[in-house]
Amino acid sequence: MIRTSYTILRKEITQELRTKYAINTLLAFTGSALLLVLFTLRAQQLDPTPKSGLVWIIVLFAAMTGMMRSFVQETEKKTWDLLQLNAAPTDVYVGKLLYNFMFLLILHLFTFFFYMVMMDLPIINAAYLVSSILFGAAGIASVTTLTSAMIAKADRKGAVFSVLCIPLLVPLLLILTRTTRIALVDGPDGSELNDLFALIGYCGVTITAGIMLFDYVWED
Secondary structure: OHHHHHHHHHHHHHHHHHHOHHHHHHHHHHHHHHHHHHHHOOHHHOOHHHHHHHHHHHHHHHHHHHOOHHHHHHHHOOOHHHHHHHOOHHHHHHHHHHHHHHHHHHHHHHHHHHHHHHHOOOOOOHHHHHHHHHHHHHHHHHHHHHHHHHHOOOOOHHHHHHHHHHHHHHHHHHHHHHHHHHHHHHOOOOOHHHHHHHHHHHHHHHHHHHHHHHHHHHHO
16 A cells, blocks of 8 residues: 555656646736735734734635646546556555645745744744645645545536535634634633644544545445
């Protein structure tokens, strides 16, 4: 399983490095969104609390833009059946999930760095911010990976992908907004561990559900 998942992960990285489609698209989208927020909405004049949550709106729509192609490209390039013949469903899911996690982690680091510089947001608790970024990337990756497989053969992929993903990601965004506020604005107040455990629990549930359900999605 580890060898097959690593092979799929390496395939995804090699393909992205060859085309640079997703990374260029997402970086351009994120940069444009940051400038739009800064100049049009005058976000620098907002209170620190909405500032700390606004970044996740940018991250969400960036993820909606790029993560859909995780399995859609397999149907477009006629490689879906080849993967079914050469890899077990769980191996495919784990390999794709690891790639999406790494990709989103890079996107999050890029977004947070420039966002905090542009908004002049200090870091109150660095460890808590790093945990929010890591588990935020894991949660979004787990949801978008499974959803991308579900809509890969649909006719209107973009609309279906957003309709399925956003309701599943709303609880995660609510938790991430609070954890980010603690990391950047309020600081630890005694309840931060509850939010962190909720974040870990969300990631654990969605990843486990993805592994359990992917067999049915992959075969059908």
